[in-house]
Amino acid sequence: MTEEIIIAGFGGQGVLSMGKILAYAGIMQDKEVSWLPSYGPEMRGGTSNVTVILSDERICSPYLNQFDTAIILNQQSMDKFESAVKPGGLLIYDPNGITHHPTRKDINIYQVAAADKASELGISKLFNMIVLGGFLKVKPLVTPEMLHKGLEKSLPERHHHLIPKNEEAVEIGKGLLTPYHTL
């Protein structure tokens, strides 16, 4: 099993930490992992993305241009990464702020309206966990127990009391997942 994922959005949306939690959860399941952030002009404002690879084998390139899954959180990232999903692959996106919806017919596409839900519930900081829930609903790569351990590892101890809220947000995300185009 090798899953090559790109998560892309605005700086501040929690793109990098979502990837980090996945990576930690992967380690807990004895997987090989790679987490490569964009650190260029992006981190100085604008778009942000991270490539996460989970695998049962030694990971070759941490840098990729084709992905099994793209998790897209803004229009710029949609423009850049829709075409980078492998045929038969998966694209998950938050329709908030998306003006040009994806048009590919050879991949599975789902929406997670995480931004609206997060602001409705007043949990905007948990936006990324709602998105992650949507992804894990389609591809349960990591078990809830491992996700819990992943959260423990990636969050500093002073934030550990927030772990249950993060887990609730993941569950909300699973419920929000809506098919947009499936094969």
Next chain:
Amino acid sequence: MAKQLVLMKGNQAIAEAAIRCGCDGYFGYPITPQSEVLEHLMAERPYLTTGMVVLQAESELASINMVYAGAAAGKRVMTSSSSPGFSLMQEGLSYIAGAELPALCVNVVRGGPGLGTIQPSQSDYFQTTKGGGHGDYRLITLAPASVQEMYDFVELGFDLAFKYRNPVAILSDGVIGQVMEKVMVDDYKPRWTNEYIEENCPWAATGHRSTGKHRIVTSLELEALKQEAINDRIQAKYRKCEEEDARYEAIQCDDAEYVFVAYGSAARICMKSVELARAEGIKVGLIRPITLWPFPTKAVKEIGGRMKKILSVEMNAGQMIEDVKLAVDCKVPVEHYGRYGGVIPTPVEILDALKKMVK
């Protein structure tokens, strides 16, 4: 306590390895994309535990000269920087090599020339392996291709530096510096005691304490014949190093008709290209030099000599390719594929370059 599995960035692994292998001092100045080295050291505060000194100097010049001084006293000292900062250290490295002192310097390369860009590159190959400073000296150069190797090569770097009394460079880049992977870290090793240094480093300037025995560390010798003798001694070390410490990894070369030669992050990308090419029936392998100086000439000659063609893949305009050509004595066609200025070639792009070469 046994080994421990952690997830960290390549830059953090450099810092963590330094603390755990008993490094005495780090002197550096921040620059992207390697600032996490100093950040991690400052967060871990090893000066409270192992006693390792961590100091943010006022410049790269100050950093490398602090390293020079620490090394002269027999201490295991290091610095890290990225390309423009590493250029500023070249004078100091030449002096350290001339004074025959052990030291470790890490260069997490970014695109140049000049201030260039903050994105990954391998454009400092010439500078590092052919001597960025003046004089006939070499930097023993290690090229990590994973976060685990970033970790492992710190202790290995110190071992080689002390074996040859010569500066060692870890030549990394923004990809390996920034990527997070699994790392197996060792238990903390104690720093060397003064008694140990006294016993094992008879050249170290540890203070004569009224014994009357002076130890002088210098790179200056005005008498030409004496300076030639010093050079002879240094060159003899380099020949020994070429004989004993050239390292490489060969991946899927046994049945290969073509081979990539690539190091560091370019090698990782080529591993993926090997996978893609073999799925299409092209028999390609990969030689990954682990030491760039000494270059694994024998291995490239032996393995590369069997191939129809060789593709040297680098994130630069073609630098290592010269060593590849020399290794095979130009008897096998060698071509170059590279991107530069901070652009990272994709696995598919390298596959396309291979197909073009195979045609």
